[in-house]
Amino acid sequence: METKKQACAPRTKKFDKEAFAKIDGTEIRWLGNSGALINSRGINIMIDPLLKGFDMPLLIDMPIETSSIPSLDAVLITHSDNDHFSKITCEEVKAVCKEFHAPHYVASLMKDIGIRGKGHDIHESFQVGNVKVTLTSADHAWQNEYPKYKTRKFKMEDYCGFWLDTPDGSIWAVGDSRLLEEQLQMPAPKIMLFDFSDSAWHIGFQGAVKMANTYPNTKLILWHWGSVDAPNMKEFNGDPKELSKNIVNPERIIVIAPGDAYKL
Numbered sequence: 716m717e718t719k720k721q722a723c724a725p726r727t728k729k730f731d732k733e734a735f736a737k738i739d740g741t742e743i744r745w746l747g748n749s750g751a752l753i754n755s756r757g758i759n760i761m762i763d764p765l766l767k768g769f770d771m772p773l774l775i776d777m778p779i780e781t782s783s784i785p786s787l788d789a790v791l792i793t794h795s796d797n798d799h800f801s802k803i804t805c806e807e808v809k810a811v812c813k814e815f816h817a818p819h820y821v822a823s824l825m826k827d828i829g830i831r832g833k834g835h836d837i838h839e840s841f842q843v844g845n846v847k848v849t850l851t852s853a854d855h856a857w858q859n860e861y862p863k864y865k866t867r868k869f870k871m872e873d874y875c876g877f878w879l880d881t882p883d884g885s886i887w888a889v890g891d892s893r894l895l896e897e898q899l900q901m902p903a904p905k906i907m908l909f910d911f912s913d914s915a916w917h918i919g920f921q922g923a924v925k926m927a928n929t930y931p932n933t934k935l936i937l938w939h940w941g942s943v944d945a946p947n948m949k950e951f952n953g954d955p956k957e958l959s960k961n962i963v964n965p966e967r968i969i970v971i972a973p974g975d976a977y978k979l
Contacts, residue, residue, distance in 0.1 A: 722954040724941030725972035727776040732785040735759050740978055741883040743906065747775045747973040748798055748942040748951075751888065751908055755881040758844035761808075762791045762877060762888050762908070768803035772944040778974025781807040789843045792817040792832075793890040794855060794874040795824055798943070802828050816841065818850065820873040837872050851876040851901070853892035857916040878904070883979040891939070894922035903930045905979060906969075910939040911953040920957070927962040936969045936977060 724747065734744060737757030744752040750764045766777050781804060790812050792800045800821055806828045809815075815825055815832040822834030835841065840849040853876050856869040876890035884905030889898065891910060907930070911923035917939070918926065927935060940953035959965035971977055 721774075721944075721946045721952045722941050722956070723774050725970065725975075727778050728972045728974040729776075729778055730974050730976075731779065731783055734779075734976070735785050735787075741881045741886075742976045742978050743886065743908075743936060744778065744976050745936060745938060745971050745973050746778060747773075749793075749891070749908075749910065749939045751936075751938070753846075753879065753881070753886065755844070755846050755879075755883065758788050758846055759786065760789045760791060760843055760846060760848075760879070761787055763793055763799040763801075764790065764804050764808070765798055765801040766804045767807070768801055769798060769943075773942060774944050775942050775973050784808055784811055787812040789814045789816055789848075791815075791848065791877050791888075792821050793853065793876060793888070794818065795821050796891070799891070800824070805830060814843065816843075816848065818873050818875050820870075835875075837875055845882055847880040849878040849880075851878050851887070851889070852895055852897050853890045854895055855891045855893070855916055881979070886979075889918075889926075891917055894918050894926060898926060899929045901930075904933050906934045906936060906977075908938055909935040911937060911958055912939050912950050913953065914949040917950060920953075920961075923953075923958060924961045927958070931963045932967070934967045934969055936971065942973070 741755040751762045753760045819834035822832035825832035837850050853874040855874040858864040858869050877888045879886040886906050887904040888908040913920035943951040945951045955970050
């Protein structure tokens with residue numbers, strides 16, 4: 716049987732506690748898969764960190780050990796899938812993290828690991844230091860189609876993206892989602908953390924092209940690609956080269972290595 720090839724992220728660049736220091740500006744570090752560290756002038760926020768404990772083989776090394784994280788102002792979790800809500804990662808950083816935020820359902824699951832997560836409605840906003848965070852809509856209730864995984868009736872409000880207004884510009888972590896008309900009506904963010912996997916319960920390749928072209932000047936940091944060794948799973952197999960052929964201003968695609976910093 717022919718083995719499918721998949722795009723692989725650049726080699727990981729390790730970072731340490733210096734990445735969490737107060738800086739002049741805002742930096743984004745991709746953590747691999749769909750995780751990010753955002754340092755906004757010393758306010759440190761992680762989104763969907765998956766630093767250990769994933770149940771599939773990886774193509775990348777993790778850019779930092781949980782034990783090396785000195786402090787976090789907040790961890791934001793978009794939904795309950797284990798490639799986004801890594802219970803072991805959250806459990807190991809809870810001693811150095813001030814707050815955990817998520818949709819209400821995900822916050823309720825945090826109780827199982829001793830975390831008092833703050834649950835939020837879609838479109839609700841809250842403040843983390845100098846960063847205003849707003850939950851945005853997502854459509855990713857795939858479990859409802861599979862009896863094995865349908866442990867409850869999953870709702871749209873169990874999933875979200877996060878819009879971050881920093882002093883240096885807006886960052887939109889869109890989250891796992893099928894394309895929604897609402898997502899095409901947002902103000903143009905400075906940067907999107909952009910899921911472009913061609914899967915029925917993700918944005919899909921054509922949806923990714925449509926969203927990218929709706930915001931033609933927004934820079935795109937690609938995620939949910941190049942990290943998981945799963946050549947037969949479309950969810951993890953976006954290829955930046957294919958995306959660049961199909962969008963306007965393709966030079967705005969930012970392919971960074973896990974752990975590397977991009978400054979707004």
